Amino acid sequence: MFPPITDWDAAYDNAPAIPDGASWPGRWIEPARDFRQAMMAQGRARLDLAYGPGARNRLDLFLPKGTPKGLVVFVHGGFWMALDRSFWSHLAAGPLAHGYAVAIPEYTLCPQIRIAGITTETGAAITAAAAMVAGPLRLAGHSAGGHLVTRMVSATSPLGAGLRDRIAGVMSISGLHDLRPLRATWRQATLSIDAAEALSESPALLEPLPGTRLTCWAGARETSEFLRQNALLANIWRGLGAATAVVEEPDRHHFDIIDGLADPDHPMIRALLA
Template sequence: MAKHSEQIVARDADYDNSAAVPDAERFIPLWEDEARVFRDSMGDRARLGIPYGATAREKLDLFLPDGAPDGLMVFVHGGYWRSRHRHDWSHFAEGALGRGYAVAIPSYSLAPEARISRITLQIAQAVRVAAAEVAGGPIRLAGHSAGGHLVARMLCADPMLPASVAKRLAHVLPISPVSDLRPLVGLSMNGDLKLTAEEAAMESPILCEVVHRAPVTVWVGGAELPAFQNQAQWLSEAWDARIVVDEGRHHFDVIDGLRAPDSPMLKALFDA
């Protein structure tokens, strides 16, 4: 893993996870099918499409365990802030449900319709609404890739989570996060993201003022692109947070641990 430098020059290939993982195209339809089967199996323990804002994508799905929830996990999906929907990820609620937690999975507006700074505010609102729906117990945040960036941002001064929510934060798990957005400014994806140098710095967790001191575990696959391993390391160093390198895991299978209550990933999120 490379030491961080403010002078970072990135190429499109450095952040192209689909090109780096053999048969990467199989994951999206697989996830869609497994998520649909999972939702159907949940019956009335799935509360789908709870609005947290005014637009069509400002909705979350809430999955409830058997019995009263012991707390809440919020999972924020990735897709480079440009793609995917909450319905693609429902089955990744399985592990936390097995631990007696409710699980909220929000959608959010996508670039280029929305800038990343707006998406950050949407996720903060989604966390507020989910916390009101599950009013008791700890809150644990997990997010993958762009979602890892978004859950890390919840610990920053901007956006400011309400004190009633912040005091419930028990652990934050950014999985393969983008923690420094400045390298993205020169990439072709920025045609959609429209990041300026100022916004990229403002939205970078490694540069933010951390005001909520919840424990953080940064998780990254050992078979991921070097850029993502570096991004995880930079966040770990900036926040003095534990980092776990999940050997053999690439960008798409690194989140599989969310599906098993006793996986090392969920032990880190719930027991560390």
């Protein structure tokens, strides 16, 4: 029998459970900056592209050598209330090596917007990026970004029908797929998730779009709630007709789990582009 959770903050706070956990997200700043500079020097970076009217409605687009085979969109995390696109540029290296363009958007943060509004903005960002690059579309997101990319293939997706048909696969990395437990954490003071939004914005409580192919990937050293959330969506959506897979990568935690995206030979990249 699993005991009830009494400390919801600890269940969703990753840094205290990781040695030197406070060093993230700072560890990503330098490699991301160096990667952008190298891509700009090669003429393969299009930065600060607007996809909407908001101050944070911006994305960066990185281009491979030659004609892109398709587009990968990476949506960042931060519990819908922190971080921006500048932390993640280096994660484009893996897909780029395989000939895919990579778009990395950012979005308005809570409490200036509700999570439902971030879903709408993410749809607008993907729509804008997809108009710049032809071919199949693959979505990846980390933590809250995992929530956002799986919302794109939920029944109430903000994406248009033609764009939905281009989505070849979705990868939720340490994703949050049921928002209801988060209402019991300290972040609720900023997120203000009400009961109705928890139901309408939780991918685990929605049906997947027909033909959805989903991989839920997490680090084996994550908190029990992130591991549960990782397996939860793949389990439910498989029962609703989606093709799903669950991976718990050994010796990885909530922050270093995304390193796989930067490595062209990592199994995470092979799964994303399969």
